[in-house]
Amino acid sequence: MKPQVLLVFLTRFEESTAMLKGIAQYERSHRPWAAFLDDEARAEHDPQWLRSKKWHGVISRHTTPALLQSCAELKIPLVDLNDTPLNPGVPKIRPDNTGIGHQGAEHFMERGFRNFGFCGFSTDAWACERRDGFVEALRLGGHGCEVFDVEYPGDLTPFWDAKQTTALAAWLRRLPKPAGIMACVDMRALQVIAAAQTAGLLVPEEISVIGANNDTIRCELAYPPLSSVAPNAFQSGYHAAETLALLMSGGKKDVVMDRRIEPLGVVTRQSSDILAIDDKNVAAALSYIREHACHGISVEEVLKHAYASRSQLEKKFRRHLGRSPQAEIRRVQVAKIRQLLFETDFPLKKIAELTGFEHVEYMCVVFKRITGEAPGSYRKKVQTKSGN
Structure with missing residues (x-):
């Protein structure tokens, strides 16, 4: 008989969906469960709802005192994914x-x-x-x-x-x-x-x-x-499933009671995609590049908004940034390509259009020259890591 596992998640939260993907990945690669998704988190406030069926284990993103008490009374193994202080005897998995x-x-x-x-x-x-x-x-x-x-x-x-x-x-x-x-x-x-x-x-x-x-x-x-x-969050879900499997098999002594999951990193968007530079010409150029690089702009267009000659701006960019205005345009484009490869399933042709490249082949050449990886390889690597 498959273990009956209750998953208590509010799926309107993006983080919850990523955790559930991690749980599903563990289940696919190990012993299958009969999982029931409580996607309104009713079990967190309704003890009778939890008692309506015999559960072999629970994973909860929304763990309340009522849910803790019910699981303890019914002797149901519980794994807590809520980022709150530890509850004695209940394994917790949370971000670092x-x-x-x-x-x-x-x-x-x-x-x-x-x-x-x-x-x-x-x-x-x-x-x-x-x-x-x-x-x-x-x-x-x-x-x-x-x-x-x-x-x-x-x-x-x-x-x-x-x-x-x-x-x-x-x-x-x-x-x-x-x-x-x-x-x-x-x-x-x-x-x-x-x-x-x-x-x-x-x-x-x-x-x-x-x-x-x-x-x-x-x-x-x-x-x-x-x-x-x-x-x-994907790794949080995966480790939660792994922990629950240990608990259900009687391996509590091998369980890590407070596991911290390292973050994936910073997803850079426009609110911080800038360098702290007090040169007005460079700052104006960077502002224009940040807003328009993915529209296929040229350095000549940047010069009009930086109020500087090409030779002046080139010298200032190399002094402050160590690269040319053209290289900065490419950097911003590649950063956007990375984001779209990570967050979407858009085909490469669509990504090229959204990042200012007329030809997808040229976008791939630029991306590989700067990152050392082809766009397809990069997408596979980052989406596997995050569970997308």
Whole structure:
């Protein structure tokens, strides 16, 4: 008889869907289960619903005291995927939040920033871990960090959002510019972008912003689109299934009770895709390239918006960036190609159109010259790693 496994997930969250893909991958490569997806997470608040059937195991992304108690009373093995403090005797799998903070800091330091801020929630342990990781990495790099933490009320209301935008705008005005700001989660990062715009500050030229969790739809709907540290939710799901299999086979002594999953890395979008440079000609050129590189622009078009001669701009680019304006155009195009290969299943011809290449063959040549990999090989590698 196949083990009866209950999966408690709200599938409207992108992270939950990625976790479920990881669980499915484990099940396909090991002993099959009879899995039931509670995609409204009813079991988290309805003990009778959980008792309506004999379950051999539960994996939950939305673990409540009621669910913990019911599983304990019924002696059902439970694996917890919620990013909250440990519950005694219940294995937990969650993101490496310190690592997420580290990656955000490294992203900004690599771009030459010297001024930094972090915006988070003082009452949530996961947010504090991300803050501490960000601050620690900056400290090791010889930098300080301004912190703007508040208590999260537990629900995002228009009134609270407006109040936060006002307070954040005042904080951002006081920071030295340009500044790299990381937020504990994408929703909070969107508040930072709104606050910067309220304060009349340019994003990313004056305030560069990065979030965390890489909620793709939320990030892409932002203006400018939001960069974000992507957790590896697929691996979280895979390890959750692996852990539950151990519990159901009586191997509890081999179970890791608190497993942290390393993030995939930063998905760079326009909110942070800039270098901290105080040269006005270079800054203007970079701003134009960032906005239009994927429209098939030429260096001559860039010169018109940089208010500099070609020889002047070439010299300034090489001094500040170590590369030419043409190379920067290609860098932005390749970054967009990487993103589309990772996040979509678009054919290469469509990706070429979206990134300013008239011929798909030439796009493939450029991509391989810069990355060392063909687009198809790169897509297979990154999508296998993330479970896409």
